[in-house]
Every structure is written in structure tokens, then in C-alpha cells.
Amino acid sequence: MDGAMRQAMTSGVFGNYQTPPQFLDEVFCQAGKVNPEYEALYSQFLKYSKDDYRQLNEHAKTSFFNQGITFSVYTDKAKGVERIFPFDLFPRIIQADEWAQLEKGIIQRCVALNLFIQDIYTHKHILRDKVVPADLIFSSKNYLKAMLDIKPVAGIYNHISGTDLIKHSDGKYYVLEDNIRCPSGISYVLTNRVAMKRALLETFRKFKVSTVQEYPQELLATMQSVAPQGVDAPNCVVLTPGVYNSAYFEHAYLALTMGVSLVEGRDLYVEKNFVYMKTINGPKKVDVVYRRIDDAFLDPMAFNPDSVLGVPGLMGAYREGNVSLVNAPGTGFADDKAVYTYVPDIIKYYLGEEPILNNVQTYRCEKDDDFKYVLENMQNLVVKPVDESGGYGILIGSKATKEQLAEFKQLITQNRRKYIAQPIMNLSMHATYIEGEDRFEPRHVDLRTFTLLGKDRQFVLKGGLSRVALKKGSLIVNSSQGGGSKDTWVIRDDSAV
Amino acid sequence: MLSRIGNSLFWMGRYLERSEHIARYTRVQYVASVDSPLAHNQENVLESILHMTANWEGYFQTQQQLEANAVINYTAISEDNSFSILSYIDRVRENARGARDSISIELWEAINSFYHKINAYAAAGLHAEEIEYFARRIEENSYVMKGYIDNTLLRNDVWQLIYLGMHLERAIQIILILQTKFKDREKMLSGPDYAAYENFIWTSTLLSVESFDMYMRCQKTAPDKHHVLNFLLFDTAFPKSVAFSLNTVKQCINEISFQEEKKQGFIHFEAGKLACNFQYTTVKDIEENPVEFLNTTLESIYALAHLLDAKYLKYN
Numbered sequence: 001m002d003g004a005m006r007q008a009m010t011s012g013v014f015g016n017y018q019t020p021p022q023f024l025d026e027v028f029c030q031a032g033k034v035n036p037e038y039e040a041l042y043s044q045f046l047k048y049s050k051d052d053y054r055q056l057n058e059h060a061k062t063s064f065f066n067q068g069i070t071f072s073v074y075t076d077k078a079k080g081v082e083r084i085f086p087f088d089l090f091p092r093i094i095q096a097d098e099w100a101q102l103e104k105g106i107i108q109r110c111v112a113l114n115l116f117i118q119d120i121y122t123h124k125h126i127l128r129d130k131v132v133p134a135d136l137i138f139s140s141k142n143y144l145k146a147m148l149d150i151k152p153v154a155g156i157y158n159h160i161s162g163t164d165l166i167k168h169s170d171g172k173y174y175v176l177e178d179n180i181r182c183p184s185g186i187s188y189v190l191t192n193r194v195a196m197k198r199a200l201l202e203t204f205r206k207f208k209v210s211t212v213q214e215y216p217q218e219l220l221a222t223m224q225s226v227a228p229q230g231v232d233a234p235n236c237v238v239l240t241p242g243v244y245n246s247a248y249f250e251h252a253y254l255a256l257t258m259g260v261s262l263v264e265g266r267d268l269y270v271e272k273n274f275v276y277m278k279t280i281n282g283p284k285k286v287d288v289v290y291r292r293i294d295d296a297f298l299d300p301m302a303f304n305p306d307s308v309l310g311v312p313g314l315m316g317a318y319r320e321g322n323v324s325l326v327n328a329p330g331t332g333f334a335d336d337k338a339v340y341t342y343v344p345d346i347i348k349y350y351l352g353e354e355p356i357l358n359n360v361q362t363y364r365c366e367k368d369d370d371f372k373y374v375l376e377n378m379q380n381l382v383v384k385p386v387d388e389s390g391g392y393g394i395l396i397g398s399k400a401t402k403e404q405l406a407e408f409k410q411l412i413t414q415n416r417r418k419y420i421a422q423p424i425m426n427l428s429m430h431a432t433y434i435e436g437e438d439r440f441e442p443r444h445v446d447l448r449t450f451t452l453l454g455k456d457r458q459f460v461l462k463g464g465l466s467r468v469a470l471k472k473g474s475l476i477v478n479s480s481q482g483g484g485s486k487d488t489w490v491i492r493d494d495s496a497v
Numbered sequence: 498m499l500s501r502i503g504n505s506l507f508w509m510g511r512y513l514e515r516s517e518h519i520a521r522y523t524r525v526q527y528v529a530s531v532d533s534p535l536a537h538n539q540e541n542v543l544e545s546i547l548h549m550t551a552n553w554e555g556y557f558q559t560q561q562q563l564e565a566n567a568v569i570n571y572t573a574i575s576e577d578n579s580f581s582i583l584s585y586i587d588r589v590r591e592n593a594r595g596a597r598d599s600i601s602i603e604l605w606e607a608i609n610s611f612y613h614k615i616n617a618y619a620a621a622g623l624h625a626e627e628i629e630y631f632a633r634r635i636e637e638n639s640y641v642m643k644g645y646i647d648n649t650l651l652r653n654d655v656w657q658l659i660y661l662g663m664h665l666e667r668a669i670q671i672i673l674i675l676q677t678k679f680k681d682r683e684k685m686l687s688g689p690d691y692a693a694y695e696n697f698i699w700t701s702t703l704l705s706v707e708s709f710d711m712y713m714r715c716q717k718t719a720p721d722k723h724h725v726l727n728f729l730l731f732d733t734a735f736p737k738s739v740a741f742s743l744n745t746v747k748q749c750i751n752e753i754s755f756q757e758e759k760k761q762g763f764i765h766f767e768a769g770k771l772a773c774n775f776q777y778t779t780v781k782d783i784e785e786n787p788v789e790f791l792n793t794t795l796e797s798i799y800a801l802a803h804l805l806d807a808k809y810l811k812y813n
Contacts, residue, residue, distance in 0.1 A: 015588075049644065065613065066606050066609055066610040067606060067609070068594070068597075068605065068606075068609045081612075230614075241596075243591065243594050243595050248594075255598040256602075260598075261498060261502075261598070262597070264501065266501065266812055266813055267499050267500070267812060276502045277499055277501055278499065278501075278502075278812050279500060280499075280500055280503045280654065280753070280754070280755055280756075280809060280810065281498070281754050281756050282756045293755050381757060
């Protein structure tokens with residue numbers, strides 16, 4: 001090591017980096033040494049002075065801002081303040097062999113969940129065989145009677161899945177959550193990659209990073225593969241709630257990169273069970289809808305009658321097989337956090353295979369033994385409501401006050417079906433640039449992966465959204481609660497090709 | 498193309514054009530008032546700005562008297578005023594955002610980054626003198642956005658609809674400027690310095706449309722009512738004249754693949770009628786009562802715009 005490098009290690013952006021003793025740091029091992037897969041990246045970053053790096057970071061931020069990759073934060077002013085989703089330029093690396101295993105596990109899980117949904121809305125074998133308790137399904141607010149006996153094209157319900165993974169202190173990946181309603185975040189993966197290339201092209205070239213840019217084409221092909229029978233050149237659209245939705249950027253980005261129309265509910269209407277969009281040249285039939293509107297708002301005739309976002313009669317057209325919806329309505333009961341605990345059993349039941357990916361040990365408060373355990377050990381557990389998303393309504397036992405613990409005990413007792421608890425998982429940490437401090441510090445990360453299932457096709461994006469909890473010590477990575485993101489580099493195994 | 502997208506593109510073009518004309522008019526009038534041949538002219542100028550920008554009533558709902566800083570702030574940047582320049586820029590961006598999947602990434606970035614910059618600039622409020630800087634940013638960036646419209650978009654319905662909106666609005670704005678100037682002039686007709694004022698008023702009219710030098714090149718005479726009307730209304734070679742704009746409107750409507758028949762009450766017919774009418778009118782025909790001609794022309798253009806909105810770009 002030369003003198004300049006030694007100096008950079010103490011005064012540069014990595015100066016004074018404290019490896020967390022009780023957690024797994026993916027970049028540094030305990031002694032503060034860089035892990036081999038990060039060596040090249042680390043030495044590249046050491047070359048930046050604090051000023052250089054601050055500039056680089058500002059430059060990337062401006063690029064996001066001008067591209068409109070923002071979400072609105074509402075204030076008392078007439079205009080909401082727009083924020084970018086914070087992005088960290090130091091990427092996360094996943095090795096080829098590690099990824100290959102993850103990919104297999106993710107596909108296995110998504111395929112099994114699809115069979116599970118299909119079974120529940122048709123024969124219900126799994127309930128009769130008592131592998132999953134029937135109550136659990138029928139008490140879920142996301143179970144839709146309107147879906148009974150509907151047969152989606154090719155039997156696919158969860159065309160798009162976002163599987164959330166974490167790396168525990170034991171170095172293994174665990175599934176934290178399945179998202180099979182309208183998982184979001186893919187546009188950040190794609191734009192993060194563009195920003196990375198703009199900012200750090202030289203560094204990028206030294207790694208064999210798998211590309212992510214084919215995702216929109218894969219999504220389009222997936223949509224086309226499930227077009228209604230007899231439709232040759234399907235008209236595919238993305239259905240958005242509109243410009244005021246926080247994920248509007250993503251909806252527009254996907255429509256733009258797939259080259260399809262971005263429609264709102266008011267652009268569509270249903271006549272004789274066919275769906276049409278209103279164009280300046282008259283009506284045009286719509287065949288496949290990638291809908292980014294929640295089930296409850298899809299069709300005011302079938303679900304929430306107050307919805308102005310949806311399309312009256314859409315479910316009728318769907319039932320007749322004249323339009324395909326991606327994802328199918330009613331998948332939400334299967335990514336419920338209480339059903340989560342049964343996923344290993346579900347995989348064994350439908351596929352006759354052992355699950356490849358680990359599940360986090362979960363206690364279901366509705367079971368008497370588990371309920372008792374949760375009440376007695378709450379300070380060591382994370383308690384979650386089963387049907388909320390976005391990190392809301394969660395209690396982290398080790399950080400809760402006495403009053404909060406007491407309050408949650410009462411909440412759980414009142415509605416045991418609603419809560420599950422898990423041991424506090426030690427999300428791995430990753431070196432993350434902290435603005436204001438002008439240096440890198442360890443922060444907790446998870447990984448959202450994106451999977452597509454179509455007729456005779458399966459695809460897992462090689463990469464994903466590494467979400468970072470920017471607040472010191474925080475375990476919550478959701479963007480609505482102070483989360484940021486990192487580019488995720490899955491290293492290509494060229495020898496296998 | 499979705500009717501809603503068509504609507505967004507049309508209005509994006511209109512608001513872009515409108516913000517540019519209002520910015521320029523406000524700047525030119527305000528700056529010209531500094532060396533005007535008449536005493537007490539500043540009040541007249543402030544009144545003129547409020548009239549042309551349709552802000553007269555709104556302004557006096559919250560203010561007791563004419564005051565330069567208040568007028569400039571209300572017209573240029575007030576968030577509470579939906580007819581302020583900044584509000585129009587917001588709407589340009591909102592419409593572009595609604596039609597994002599139809600326009601180019603470059604055009605969107607130009608609109609979006611300008612929106613952020615100008616909002617940041619305006620956050621601290623404006624002194625009346627700053628209208629010079631503020632309005633020039635609006636005018637320049639309008640040309641930048643139009644550059645992206647012209648150089649990055651396919652020549653299809655998307656481009657035609659933006660262009661249609663821009664030129665329809667341009668015809669409207671030129672007429673509004675002329676109407677306002679006739680109103681300003683009326684106040685002075687009986688005054689002692691009238692002769693000096695006549696030249697001043699027509700010169701500042703031309704400057705408000707960025708057309709003084711082109712006017713001189715064509716008409717080769719000091720600006721007066723006859724020649725200025727002739728140039729701004731009927732010169733088909735000048736891209737800001739009403740005749741030029743209405744001709745472009747007609748061409749755009751012919752190119753857009755609206756589904757319809759070509760007969761009375763339909764858009765092609767009405768646009769054609771309007772443009773042809775203009776083509777075969779000369780300044781001599783209207784000189785006796787120019788204000789009435791301006792009024793009826795404006796009504797016909799509004800009727801055409803309404804027809805488009807209500808029949809062809811309707812989506813709710």
C-alpha cells in the first residue's frame with residue numbers, strides 16, 4: 001500500500017468507517033478489512049476526495065431531479081415539495097453462484113404461490129387436505145369471491161412478483177415478504193443503473209455486471225403471452241391512477257419503455273364485455289391491462305362503488321375472457337404475512353420439492369402457543385399486522401417503550417388473526433454515503449427482486465432494488481419512511497455460457 | 498391516440514404559448530414605461546398589463562390600489578392566481594406529465610428542469626424591476642422547449658396537436674394584445690401629447706410581439722395603426738401574425754387523423770372557413786371598425802377551440 005492510499009483510507013470518504021460488531025457488513029469483514037469481491041470497487045472509491053465525491057453525488061441527484069424521478073411530499077403550501085428517492089452510488093455486489101441459487105428459489109416460490117392461488121379460486125384441494133387452514137384464507141380481506149371459477153389465460157395469476165430478501169448475520173438469504181399485488185420499484189432499478197453508468201462508467205467497465213435493461217421488453221412479452229385467446233396483435237396498456245399517484249413516474253416509465261399506452265380509468269369503457277380506450281380516432285379495443293390500481297378500485301360495479309379510478313364493467317369483461325388483467329385480482333390473500341408462514345408447506349404440497357429459500361421463523365398470534373410466546377417475548381420480536389404494507393403498524397420489540405409494548409399486547413389480544421411476530425432479523429449492512437457527514441457509514445439493506453411469469457415463460461431480473469435504511473440504526477427500508485436505494489450488481493458467470 | 502392525451506398535448510401547447518406572450522407583454526410594457534413620453538404613464542402601463550393578462554378583477558379583489566410590485570408579483574408569480582405566468586408554467590408541466598409516454602424524454606426533461614428552476618427563482622418573490630430577468634427566462638425557455646418540440650418529436654398527431662395548441666393560442670394572444678392597445682389608446686385620444694403617444698403605443702405593441710425590426714423591414718415606415726394592423730393581422734410571411742397562425746391551425750387540423758366528415762359544424766370545415774376568411778380580408782376592409790373585427794375574430798377562434806375541446810378531445 002502506498003502512502004497516498006493509506007492517507008485516503010483515513011481522510012477520504014471511507015475515513016473512520018466503523019464496522020458494526022453485531023451485524024454482517026457485506027463490504028467489510030469484522031477486522032475492518034475489505035471483502036475480496038469489493039476490493040476493486042473500494043480502491044476506486046478511495047481515489048475520491050470528500051469534495052470530489054460530494055460533487056459526484058450532487059451531480060447524480062440533479063440528474064434524477066430533472067428526469068422527474070421524484071415523489072411528492074405534501075405540505076401546507078399549494079404545491080407539494082418534490083423529493084428524489086435517495087440513491088447511493090456505492091453498489092451492492094452479488095456473486096454469480098450465489099445469485100443462481102437465489103434465482104432458482106425465487107422461481108420455485110412464485111410458481112408454487114401461483115398454483116396456490118389457482119387452487120384456492122377453483123378446487124381448494126389444499127384446504128381440504130388441511131395444509132393451510134381455511135379460516136386463514138376466508139378471513140383475509142384480500143380474498144375475492146368475484147374471482148371464483150375465473151380462468152385466467154394460461155392459469156397465471158401472479159405475473160409480476162416482488163420477492164423481498166434479506167441477508168442475515170449467518171450469511172444466508174431469507175425471504176422476508178412476497179409482494180404479488182402491484183409490486184413497485186422496478187423503475188428505480190432501471191434508472192439507478194443509468195445514473196450509475198453516467199457517474200462511474202470507468203468503474204463499471206471493470207466488472208462483469210449483468211444487464212437489467214431488458215426488463216421492459218420481458219414485461220411486454222409476458223403481457224403478450226397472456227393475451228385473450230384468438231388475439232393476434234394484442235393491444236397492451238398500463239393502467240395508472242393518474243399523475244398524482246406517488247408511483248406515477250414508474251407507470252409512465254414502463255409504458256414509455258414498452259411503447260404502449262399509459263391509460264387512466266377514465267380513458268377506458270366497457271361495452272358488451274369488451275374493453276375500449278377512447279382515442280381521437282374513435283374507440284380502440286384493449287386486450288391486456290397491466291393495472292397499477294388496487295383491486296378495490298378496479299371496477300366500481302364489482303368492488304368499491306365509490307371508486308373513480310377504475311373502469312365500470314371491467315370484471316365482467318375479464319370473466320368473459322375478453323381482457324387479461326396483470327396481475328389477476330385477488331392475489332393479495334397469498335402475500336398476506338400470515339400465509340407467509342405456510343409458504344414452505346405450500347411449496348412442498350404443489351411441487352413436491354424442498355423449499356430452496358429460507359423463511360423467517362414466524363409466530364402466528366392466532367395459534368395459542370405462538371400467542372403466548374409472543375406476549376412473553378415481545379421485546380425480542382418484530383410484531384407486524386398481516387395485511388398492511390409500506391412498513392406501517394410495525395413494532396420492533398427491542399426499541400419499543402414499556403407503554404408501546406403494553407399497547408401492542410392489547411392490540412394483539414383484541415385481534416389475534418391480524419398479527420404475526422418474527423425474531424428480529426439482523427439485516428446485513430452495507431457501506432452507504434451519508435450526506436452531511438460526507439462519508440460512508442454502515443446501513444441496513446434488503447433486496448427486492450422482480451419475477452415475471454407468463455405463458456411458458458419465467459424470468460427473474462438479474463439484479464433488483466437494494467433498499468437502504470438511511471436512518472442510523474433503522475431497520476425499515478421503505479421509501480415512505482426514509483429509505484434509499486442502491487444499484488445491485490449481479491456478476492455474470494461467463495464460463496457457464 | 499387517447500383523447501385525454503390529445504387534450505393534454507393541445508393544452509400544453511396553449512399554455513406554453515400563453516405564458517410566453519404574457520411574460521413578454523408584461524416585460525416590454527413595464528420597461529417601456531420608464532422612458533414614456535407621458536407623465537403618469539406608469540399607472541396606465543400597470544392597468545394595461547392587468548387587462549391584457551385577464552388579471553384586472555383578480556388583482557382588485559385583494560388590493561386597493563395599483564402598485565408596481567404588487568401588480569408584477571400578482572401577474573408573474575402568485576400561486577393563488579391561476580392566471581399568473583408561473584401557474585401557466587405549472588400547467589405546461591402538468592399536461593406534459595400527463596402525456597409523458599407520448600413526448601420525448603428530452604422535451605420532458607427540458608420542461609421539468611425549467612419548472613423547478615423558475616419555481617426556485619420565484620420562491621423569494623419579485624421586485625418590479627426583476628420582471629426583466631424573470632420574463633426573459635420564460636421567453637428564452639419557451640423557445641428552448643419549442644426547439645425540443647420541433648427537433649425531437651415525430652411528425653405525427655403528437656406534434657400536430659402541440660402545434661395546433663400553440664398556434665391557436667398565438668392568434669388569441671395577438672388579438673388580445675391589439676385589443677388592449679386600442680383600449681390604452683382610447684384613454685389618450687383627447688390628451689395634449691397625443692401625437693407622440695400614437696407612435697409610442699404602436700412601437701411598444703410591435704416590441705411586445707418581438708416584431709419591430711421585421712415590421713420595419715416589410716413596411717418601411719414609422720409604426721401607425723394602419724401599418725401595424727396590416728402586419729400583425731394579415732402578413733402571411735410573419736410567423737406571429739394572426740393570418741399565419743390560423744393557416745397553421747388549419748393545416749394541423751387537416752393532418753390530424755380526427756374521425757369525421759368534412760361538412761358544416763365539423764372541425765375541418767370550421768377551421769378552413771376561419772383561415773380562408775382571413776386570407777381574403779385586407780386591412781382596408783376592417784380599418785373603419787378594427788375593434789369590432791378583433792372581437793368577432795376572437796369569438797370565432799374561441800368557438801373553434803371549444804369545438805375541439807368538447808367534441809374531439811373529450812374524455813370524461
